[in-house]
Amino acid sequence: MLVVPSDTNMKPDRKDLYQFLVACQQVSVEKECPQIATLSLELPPLDPLAVLQAIAQPEDPHFYFENGNKGEAIAAIGAAITFHVPSGSARFVKAQTFIQSCLANTITTGATDLPFAGPHFFCNFTFFDDLRPPESAFPCATVLLPRWQVARCRNRSVFVANFSLSPRDNIKALHQDLCNKLTQIRWANSRWLDPVNFPNQSFQNHDFKPTANFRKSVYSALNRINNKTLNKIVLADAIDLNFPRPINLVKSLNNLRRLYPDCYTFATGNGGGTNFIGASPERLLAIYNHQLTTDALAGSAPRGKTSGEDAELAKLLLSSDKEIHEHRVVIDFICDRLTRLGLTPKVPPQLLLLQLSNIQHLWTPIQSTLPPGIHPLDILADLHPTPAVAGVPRDTACQEIRRYEAFDRGLYAAPLGWIDGYGNCEFIVGIRSALIEGDRARLYAGAGIVAGSDPDKELAEVQLKLKTLLKALV
Numbered sequence: 001m002l003v004v005p006s007d008t009n010m011k012p013d014r015k016d017l018y019q020f021l022v023a024c025q026q027v028s029v030e031k032e033c034p035q036i037a038t039l040s041l042e043l044p045p046l047d048p049l050a051v052l053q054a055i056a057q058p059e060d061p062h063f064y065f066e067n068g069n070k071g072e073a074i075a076a077i078g079a080a081i082t083f084h085v086p087s088g089s090a091r092f093v094k095a096q097t098f099i100q101s102c103l104a105n106t107i108t109t110g111a112t113d114l115p116f117a118g119p120h121f122f123c124n125f126t127f128f129d130d131l132r133p134p135e136s137a138f139p140c141a142t143v144l145l146p147r148w149q150v151a152r153c154r155n156r157s158v159f160v161a162n163f164s165l166s167p168r169d170n171i172k173a174l175h176q177d178l179c180n181k182l183t184q185i186r187w188a189n190s191r192w193l194d195p196v197n198f199p200n201q202s203f204q205n206h207d208f209k210p211t212a213n214f215r216k217s218v219y220s221a222l223n224r225i226n227n228k229t230l231n232k233i234v235l236a237d238a239i240d241l242n243f244p245r246p247i248n249l250v251k252s253l254n255n256l257r258r259l260y261p262d263c264y265t266f267a268t269g270n271g272g273g274t275n276f277i278g279a280s281p282e283r284l285l286a287i288y289n290h291q292l293t294t295d296a297l298a299g300s301a302p303r304g305k306t307s308g309e310d311a312e313l314a315k316l317l318l319s320s321d322k323e324i325h326e327h328r329v330v331i332d333f334i335c336d337r338l339t340r341l342g343l344t345p346k347v348p349p350q351l352l353l354l355q356l357s358n359i360q361h362l363w364t365p366i367q368s369t370l371p372p373g374i375h376p377l378d379i380l381a382d383l384h385p386t387p388a389v390a391g392v393p394r395d396t397a398c399q400e401i402r403r404y405e406a407f408d409r410g411l412y413a414a415p416l417g418w419i420d421g422y423g424n425c426e427f428i429v430g431i432r433s434a435l436i437e438g439d440r441a442r443l444y445a446g447a448g449i450v451a452g453s454d455p456d457k458e459l460a461e462v463q464l465k466l467k468t469l470l471k472a473l474v
């Protein structure tokens, strides 16, 4: 990636910006290869979700990612370039090659030092790499370099435009498009999103009857655990619902981020009317300045209705052999994988609790310094799926998941996030999630099964997780 220093207060209507696009096009002529021109401009603080609402067209692929606790949100809208891997185990390698070849032909300028400036590649992967027919709405790997990207990091906002330039592109028209988009973005206003929309009343007291299949699967899995074929398996259920009207993506995201500020609110849309949306507490991989963090998150209990009951539930969770085993296998797996990649994982000495508004989990953030030469997607390829969403031994658990679950997991429980041009990244696991299309939603939730699991409690956990999401969909 070539960084061209510039006046960081570059204005889109100024000649130098137009000339920058012309110069990048000239490089594409000389190299006989399209060039990606990336412009970053600081904007007054704005809400990327409001921008998503204001400028995304139904046919635009898009991506939304918000971490309320960190005061960060990023919206990616439309495509400069997209890359799909339909299926196959080489998907992480192929995605990596694509990103590297883009970066080798990227020229970036403007406010390049701001957080979230420069090109970002938004990626989503399906849980399994060989998709079951009928075709899923998302291929097994998608990488999106968006046309427009708007991010907020605390009180600063940055706008990024990416153009893939070939000799025949009309620079005047592209420049005009950029100016128009900026005008629209400046008008985007988060007040349009307030107040929080009250969740769909007709589903509020919906009694989730776990499918007969889920209950049967839990019993059968417990048999396999007892006869030692499996140590742990994470089984999920999917519930299909029809809403009285089309589900509103932006309003639902707005609800999710307010109801679950401790989670990552996310959505990815394929531009064909299907969106995958959720609020996940599980960070699979974050790398900033060569420092890596990954979460072991497994073992759950509800939140109490009173502080006394809450403390009691937390105490039980922290002292339960069954929950600790369910959690410990995730820590061991992650540490083993990172060590094999040449990293030195650091694990806090005591178990921690991640307390969300409706549920609490055993939580261990694992950290390491990243040695040079390892790409974030190398790590993702090794970590996914962890025993927090698959099981132990992993291959057996994955085979059994396919046998037990009558639905395709699609993007559920799979990695979703972004990578920048310097190897920084943030990926979450797509749990507490739903696939939405028009007035239809498929909600997913799962629970880890180990020796000592009580099927009724696992069912209650899955129901609790499903309700979490349903509350926000409008």
Ligand SMILES: C=C(O[C@H]1C=CC=C(C(=O)O)[C@@H]1O)C(=O)O
Binding pocket: 234, 236, 282, 297, 298, 299, 300, 361, 387, 388, 389, 413, 431, 432, 444, 445, 446, 447, 448, 465
């Ligand atoms: C698989 C899910 O959660 C995982 C993450 C945290 C706690 C879990 C558990 O306690 O079972 C699961 O391992 C899900 O929410 O669909």
